[in-house]
Amino acid sequence: MLNMPSPSAEVLARRETIAHDLRALLGNEALLITSSNELKGYETDGLACYRTVPMLVALAETTEHVAAVLKYCNDHGVPVMARGAGTSLAGGALPQLDAVVLGLSKMNEILDVNIENKTALVQAGVTNKNISVAVDDLGLFYAPDPSSQIACTIGGNVAMNSGGAHCLKYGVTTNHILGVKFVTMEGEVVDIGGEAYDLPGYDLLGMIVGAEGQLGVVTEVTVRLMDKPEAARPLLAGFDSALDAGACVAAIMATGRTPVAIEFMDRPAILACEKFTGAGYPVEAQALLIIEVEGSEAEIEEELAFVEGMARDHGAISLRVAEDFASAENIWKGRKSAFGAIGQISPDYLCMDGTIPVTKLPDVLEQIYAIGARYGFEIANIFHAGDGNMHPLIMYDSHQPGVLDEVEACGAEILKVCVDAGGCITGEHGVGIEKRDHMPLMFSPAELNQMKEIKRQFDPQWLLNGGKVFPLDEVGVPADQIVPNRVSV
Amino acid sequence: MTQAAPAPEFTPETAPFTTPEALADCVAGLDQPIEVQGAGTKAGIGYPVSAPCVSTLGLAGITHFEPREFVLGALAGTRLSVIEATLAEHDLILPFDPPRFGGDPTLGGVIATNIGGAERESLGAPRDNVLGAQYINGKGKLLKAGGRVVKNVSGYDIPRGLSGSWGTLAILTEITIKVLPKARAVEQASEPPVALWSAPFVWRVSVPRDRAKEIAKTWPGQMVQQWNGALLWLAADEITGESTDGHAVAAGAGGHALLIKSPLSHRQQHSCFQPLSSGNLALTRLLKRAFDPAGRFNPGRMYEEV
Numbered sequence: 001m002l003n004m005p006s007p008s009a010e011v012l013a014r015r016e017t018i019a020h021d022l023r024a025l026l027g028n029e030a031l032l033i034t035s036s037n038e039l040k041g042y043e044t045d046g047l048a049c050y051r052t053v054p055m056l057v058a059l060a061e062t063t064e065h066v067a068a069v070l071k072y073c074n075d076h077g078v079p080v081m082a083r084g085a086g087t088s089l090a091g092g093a094l095p096q097l098d099a100v101v102l103g104l105s106k107m108n109e110i111l112d113v114n115i116e117n118k119t120a121l122v123q124a125g126v127t128n129k130n131i132s133v134a135v136d137d138l139g140l141f142y143a144p145d146p147s148s149q150i151a152c153t154i155g156g157n158v159a160m161n162s163g164g165a166h167c168l169k170y171g172v173t174t175n176h177i178l179g180v181k182f183v184t185m186e187g188e189v190v191d192i193g194g195e196a197y198d199l200p201g202y203d204l205l206g207m208i209v210g211a212e213g214q215l216g217v218v219t220e221v222t223v224r225l226m227d228k229p230e231a232a233r234p235l236l237a238g239f240d241s242a243l244d245a246g247a248c249v250a251a252i253m254a255t256g257r258t259p260v261a262i263e264f265m266d267r268p269a270i271l272a273c274e275k276f277t278g279a280g281y282p283v284e285a286q287a288l289l290i291i292e293v294e295g296s297e298a299e300i301e302e303e304l305a306f307v308e309g310m311a312r313d314h315g316a317i318s319l320r321v322a323e324d325f326a327s328a329e330n331i332w333k334g335r336k337s338a339f340g341a342i343g344q345i346s347p348d349y350l351c352m353d354g355t356i357p358v359t360k361l362p363d364v365l366e367q368i369y370a371i372g373a374r375y376g377f378e379i380a381n382i383f384h385a386g387d388g389n390m391h392p393l394i395m396y397d398s399h400q401p402g403v404l405d406e407v408e409a410c411g412a413e414i415l416k417v418c419v420d421a422g423g424c425i426t427g428e429h430g431v432g433i434e435k436r437d438h439m440p441l442m443f444s445p446a447e448l449n450q451m452k453e454i455k456r457q458f459d460p461q462w463l464l465n466g467g468k469v470f471p472l473d474e475v476g477v478p479a480d481q482i483v484p485n486r487v488s489v
Numbered sequence: 490m491t492q493a494a495p496a497p498e499f500t501p502e503t504a505p506f507t508t509p510e511a512l513a514d515c516v517a518g519l520d521q522p523i524e525v526q527g528a529g530t531k532a533g534i535g536y537p538v539s540a541p542c543v544s545t546l547g548l549a550g551i552t553h554f555e556p557r558e559f560v561l562g563a564l565a566g567t568r569l570s571v572i573e574a575t576l577a578e579h580d581l582i583l584p585f586d587p588p589r590f591g592g593d594p595t596l597g598g599v600i601a602t603n604i605g606g607a608e609r610e611s612l613g614a615p616r617d618n619v620l621g622a623q624y625i626n627g628k629g630k631l632l633k634a635g636g637r638v639v640k641n642v643s644g645y646d647i648p649r650g651l652s653g654s655w656g657t658l659a660i661l662t663e664i665t666i667k668v669l670p671k672a673r674a675v676e677q678a679s680e681p682p683v684a685l686w687s688a689p690f691v692w693r694v695s696v697p698r699d700r701a702k703e704i705a706k707t708w709p710g711q712m713v714q715q716w717n718g719a720l721l722w723l724a725a726d727e728i729t730g731e732s733t734d735g736h737a738v739a740a741g742a743g744g745h746a747l748l749i750k751s752p753l754s755h756r757q758q759h760s761c762f763q764p765l766s767s768g769n770l771a772l773t774r775l776l777k778r779a780f781d782p783a784g785r786f787n788p789g790r791m792y793e794e795v
Contacts, residue, residue: 116699117719161642172640174649175617182772190768195697197719198603198614199653200745200763201791202773206616206649210642254557256670355638357558389640427640435643442643447632450780451645457775469644 007098054095071187084153090432124155143170161210163428179222232294238285246361248314262386276341279334346395354418355427389427509662517629527595565597603653606679616652627781685724692735696744
């Protein structure tokens with residue numbers, strides 16, 4: 001069971017004054033949310049087992065709003081946290097009880113598209129998918145594609161350095177960001193990078209992308225756009241054992257012929273997705289792979305033949321190639337709605353995000369099933385297999401008393417297996433609150449301290465998005481302040 | 490605290506440190522700044538540092554190599570020629586093909602300077618291919634960050650933050666990188682063009698590619714384009730004003746320039762690095778304070794107080 005730092009009674013006592021001042025700064029009553037009903041809309045994110053209602057929500061319409069709110073919070077010692085769409089699976093958007101949530105969803109304009117440079121300048125609240133939609137006519141797209149791409153914002157992607165299925169070929173968020181408008185806790189607005197490759201001086205972008213919104217708030221982003229492939233086609237391969245499917249992935253990757261995506265689902269996931277979407281998944285299979293290749297028609301034919309051969313060699317019991325756009329969309333629809341599908345068959349689930357070297361897939365899968373069996377939880381595996389980014393979903397029913405502690409202990413064991421296999425605790429979801437206490441699995445106190453030193457330099461009062469990334473005893477929160485303030489449902 | 494060790498007098502040739510731990514101990518005992526150097530192929534870039542020179546050349550050797558995973562780790566002082574020979578045995582290559590500047594640079598130097606090669610557009614800069622790093626911070630702590638897998642968002646992205654910091658934030662001691670099958674590489678030409686190397690001033694300029702044409706029209710000296718116009722090499726015989734200053738021209742086009750060749754007398758007076766906006770400089774100094782608060786590493790090489 002995870003705790004957040006207990007709220008400051010002193011800050012909460014100033015709530016009315018803070019609300020009054022923020023209203024004045026925003027210049028519009030409607031941009032400050034104070035009613036408990038509306039505030040409840042900001043109490044959680046994609047990690048819905050944790051809920052805390054923030055003190056206030058300020059909706060920014062401009063970079064100036066963001067700068068004014070941050071400066072106010074900095075000057076007056078008020079915790080603050082930026083929020084995009086609230087899709088984080090790691091509790092990255094869970095507010096503190098005494099915090100002002102700075103909502104960026106109103107900043108949702110695409111400001112510029114430069115065809116020659118293949119860049120787009122967008123506000124932080126633009127959804128990931130809308131960038132690609134906006135440049136589709138130009139034959140371009142924005143490559144990183146988190147499963148939540150219809151809802152999640154580019155600002156949130158930048159904060160968490162999000163990945164996605166097609167990152168196997170194209171790389172993750174940090175490889176596609178050329179510039180940001182960055183607002184510091186002092187309210188200074190700094191333009192970092194631009195449309196050119198790489199940065200003069202330090203790689204400030206590298207430091208900011210993936211810092212989980214703890215160093216400052218990004219209000220605009222310049223992204224790289226990629227040429228849309230001529231065509232892309234997925235292949236669906238069913239296997240009668242998860243270990244065969246894992247071995248097939250490892251063998252394909254070892255050849256160096258990287259498909260654009262290799263997605264894995266085991267039996268519980270196949271059944272749930274098939275029931276939910278009717279995508280035509282092989283329900284008799286114990287595991288399936290979605291392997292997508294792209295390029296010209298001739299390249300696709302050649303790559304598909306290669307992938308089919310590999311799948312057969314590893315005992316595939318069914319093979320289906322998407323014949324047209326509609327059937328390709330259908331295959332992906334099943335995968336992209338997988339988390340929702342699991343939600344239909346289990347009241348609750350916890351999604352893990354450990355990453356491992358691909359050659360360890362069969363071995364790690366076996367260990368995950370053994371851990372699940374020992375705890376008595378069914379585990380569905382849905383993940384980006386090509387880059388070893390696993391998403392075991394531990395299914396549970398939160399109405400059982402004390403079950404969340406068991407689920408989290410089970411998850412912790414899985415993450416330890418990932419780290420021991422040479423991997424990491426989170427591949428694309430971020431640390432948030434969820435993996436906060438597992439950071440010592442990967443980093444020594446001195447290593448965590450170096451990260452905290454960066455945070456301290458950017459935010460000496462530790463007001464911005466607190467209670468995340470670092471174990472609470474590691475951020476100097478006194479033990480008697482670490483009290484549960486979550487409400488589990 | 491133990492008393493600080495006497496100021497070291499090291500030259501790259503003596504390369505006394507053969508383990509990261511020994512180098513970390515040395516840094517922990519420092520009571521004065523040092524210059525950090527690998528093979529020195531880029532020693533002519535940046536303000537000359539007047540401090541005893543510590544070499545990483547003793548930290549040599551490949552530490553782990555998983556050809557089936559396309560992952561290689563090596564100590565920072567390992568020469569690129571050594572790494573490439575090992576990769577070649579498995580038909581693998583470096584995804585970034587950094588300029589050699591006529592020498593045999595170290596992996597640490599390549600990452601610390603983040604100068605990418607001809608395939609920057611499709612395969613990324615050195616920073617895009619770094620998976621993990623071991624480094625020594627200004628307090629002499631030997632630390633690691635990142636890991637050995639391609640997807641990793643566990644904590645702040647320090648390996649990328651150290652890329653391009655020219656040894657002013659930390660001393661890289663070991664680096665894990667992504668490598669590629671040879672079949673994927675298409676072009677290997679990343680050296681500064683020979684045609685303009687005889688000029689006393691040469692800038693490497695990164696710009697939005699739609700601005701290359703106007704620079705070509707107004708730049709009085711020689712100019713060579715790469716990366717479809719996103720990378721320009723500009724040469725000048727002398728700097729007489731903004732129109733002959735690569736930094737000013739780059740800034741005017743929304744990009745940035747690195748002066749990679751210049752007379753020593755010029756470098757003693759002017760930064761080779763693109764002047765930063767006050768906001769960027771302030772953030773740069775925050776990072777410097779976070780890693781090297783006492784200013785031990787390469788003081789002033791990039792910017793004042795950095």
